[in-house]
Every structure is written in C-alpha cells, then in structure tokens.
Amino acid sequence: MNTIGVLTSGGDAPGMNAAIRAAVRTAIYKNMKIYGIERGYDGLIKGDIKEMNVSSVSDIIQRGGTILRTARSEEFLTTEGINKAVDVLIKYGIEGLVVLGGDGSLRGGAELAKRGIKVMGIPCTIDNDLAYSDFTIGFDTAVNTVLSAMGNIRDTSTSHDRCTVVEVMGRNCGDIALYAGLAGGAEFILVPEVETDLNLLCRKLVEGIRRGKMHSIIVRAEGVKISSVELADFVQRSTGFETKVVVLGYTQRGGSPSARDRVLASKMGNRAVELLLKDSESRAIGLKGSDIIDMDLTEALGMERKWDQEILDLADILSI
Numbered sequence: 271m272n273t274i275g276v277l278t279s280g281g282d283a284p285g286m287n288a289a290i291r292a293a294v295r296t297a298i299y300k301n302m303k304i305y306g307i308e309r310g311y312d313g314l315i316k317g318d319i320k321e322m323n324v325s326s327v328s329d330i331i332q333r334g335g336t337i338l339r340t341a342r343s344e345e346f347l348t349t350e351g352i353n354k355a356v357d358v359l360i361k362y363g364i365e366g367l368v369v370l371g372g373d374g375s376l377r378g379g380a381e382l383a384k385r386g387i388k389v390m391g392i393p394c395t396i397d398n399d400l401a402y403s404d405f406t407i408g409f410d411t412a413v414n415t416v417l418s419a420m421g422n423i424r425d426t427s428t429s430h431d432r433c434t435v436v437e438v439m440g441r442n443c444g445d446i447a448l449y450a451g452l453a454g455g456a457e458f459i460l461v462p463e464v465e466t467d468l469n470l471l472c473r474k475l476v477e478g479i480r481r482g483k484m485h486s487i488i489v490r491a492e493g494v495k496i497s498s499v500e501l502a503d504f505v506q507r508s509t510g511f512e513t514k515v516v517v518l519g520y521t522q523r524g525g526s527p528s529a530r531d532r533v534l535a536s537k538m539g540n541r542a543v544e545l546l547l548k549d550s551e552s553r554a555i556g557l558k559g560s561d562i563i564d565m566d567l568t569e570a571l572g573m574e575r576k577w578d579q580e581i582l583d584l585a586d587i588l589s590i
C-alpha cells in the first residue's frame with residue numbers, strides 16, 4: 271500500500287495533533303503518500319482533502335485541538351453517505367485510512383472497512399470509554415485539566431466554607447470523574463455506572479464539617495441522572511452547607527496535551543501506518559498495560575467496558 275489518508279472525527283481530544291504528526295511523518299519516512307482529510311467524514315464526503323508533507327505537521331505536537339478540524343457527520347450515518355465517501359477514497363487512490371476518534375468515529379471506520387478500505391482506528395476521546403483500550407488519547411490531559419480547576423475551586427471553597435459540585439464530561443462514562451476525583455481528593459464522586467445514595471452523601475458531608483472540614487468537593491460526571499443544580503439544591507437543603515455548581519464543560523477538551531498523551535499518540539500514530547504499510551486487515555490500536563496493541567476493528571468495538579469499582583471504593587476510603 272502506498273497511498274493513505276488520515277482524518278479526525280467526533281469530539282476533539284488533546285493529543286490528536288500528536289497522532290496526526292506521527293502518522294504523517296511515519297508515512298513520509300516510509301515513502302508513502304498521505305492525504306489529510308478535513309472535518310472528518312463530512313470532509314471526506316465533500317472531497318475536502320490535501321496532500322500532507324513533513325512541514326504540514328510542524329509545530330503541532332504541543333497543540334490541543336486538531337489541525338484537520340473535526341465534525342459529527344449526519345450524512346455519513348446513511349448508506350448513500352458512506353458510499354459517497356468510498357467513491358472519494360477511490361478517486362484519490364486512498365487504500366488505507368487512519369481514523370482518529372471515539373467510539374462513533376471508529377464505528378464509521380468499520381463501515382468503510384466492510385466496503386474494502388483498510389482502516390486503522392486510533393482511540394482519541396477524553397471520555398476513555400473504549401472497552402478494548404485501557405486508556406484513550408486525551409483522557410490524561412482532560413483529567414489534569416479537571417485537577418487544576420479543582421485546585422482553584424478548593425481554595426475559594428475553603429475561604430467561604432462552601433461545598434462545590436464540579437461537573438465533568440464523559441458522556442455515559444464516569445472515568446474522568448473517577449480519576450480526577452481520586453487524584454484531587456474529592457469528598458464524593460458521582461458516576462453513571464453506580465447508583466449513589468444521596469442521603470449517605472449528605473451524612474458524610476455533615477460528619478466532615480463537624481470534624482472541621484472547611485470545604486467539600488463533589489465531582490459529578492455529566493451522565494449521572496440527577497443534574498448538578500438539583501444535586502446542589504438537595505445538598506444545601508439537607509446539610510445547610512452553601513453549595514455551588516461549576517460546570518467545566520469544553521475546557522476539558524482543549525489545552526496542550528500531557529506528556530503521557532503525546533507519547534501514546536506518537537506510538538499509536540506510528541503503529542497505524544506500519545500496519546497499513548504491511549497491508550494488514552482493519553485494526554483498532556489500543557493500550558494494554560504498557561503495551562501498544564492492535565486487534566480486529568469489529569471485535570474491538572464489540573467489547574463491553576468493565577467498571578473499575580476498586581478505584582471508586584478507594585476514593586471513598588481516602589475521603590473519610
């Protein structure tokens with residue numbers, strides 16, 4: 271195979287640029303032609319494509335976002351849309367595609383794979399919700415962004431004897447809340463995977479205040495049923511403790527990627543192109559322990575996520 275493409279799709283994630291750089295530079299090093307496709311599957315359907323060279327990816331390893339831009343394409347969800355995308359790939363002679371994105375983006379890649387395109391999926395999402403990979407690119411940076419915000423919130427909460435509900439992203443996955451909550455010493459972590467006893471939560475907060483705690487932080491993942499405002503109202507009414515809400519929102523999606531995300535992205539981008547060079551069948555690139563792995567794309571997307579209850583229990587013990 272000597273002509274390939276790279277695209278980023280779905281929500282952006284810090285480290286996408288580092289992965290694009292790794293894919294482009296590996297391809298050029300191996301004398302392959304590589305096209306950058308703009309705005310994900312939307313741009314692919316429209317033929318928004320340009321050839322990349324060594325300097326197309328200069329000075330981007332440290333940048334958040336994606337130089338290729340991204341989109342969530344409605345048209346690509348239809349059979350006509352997918353067929354149009356395949357026609358464009360054939361027109362450009364692109365035999366293999368590196369897809370950077372989350373679950374939906376990799377599923378889009380699997381549709382192209384069914385139509386004969388070799389697709390290498392790289393897990394890029396702050397949510398960390400892909401079962402086949404221990405971690406996804408962007409997750410570590412997002413957790414660090416939340417931690418930094420929690421530090422600031424802790425200062426002001428202490429000054430005012432307040433409780434704060436910090437709402438974090440993750441869609442239906444509680445991993446950002448879980449890791450940031452443990453690392454940031456949150457009093458409580460609410461995730462969609464586990465039902466929380468709110469009365470118990472309030473009792474714990476009151477006990478903490480009695481023992482002299484000057485602030486409390488509750489990290490709530492966005493996928494939890496009770497909203498942050500409802501939760502704050504409930505806590506304030508039940509404990510008498512003034513409770514504020516901070517929604518961190520898109521701040522978690524931007525920012526310079528952490529060293530961990532850059533290293534992961536560099537290794538995965540490289541692996542994806544090496545596999546295409548070998549003309550391998552479509553694969554999902556992932557991380558298991560400290561190893562970069564690849565496995566059948568469809569099989570990877572069929573796996574079910576396991577919830578790490580031990581981390582939640584640990585956070586609970588350490589935040590008494």
Ligand code: F6P
Binds near residue numbers: 395396397440441
């Ligand atoms: O998948 C990444 C993510 O940031 C989720 O955490 C969040 O629920 C969603 O994307 C937001 O999507 P959008 O960018 O379309 O608002």
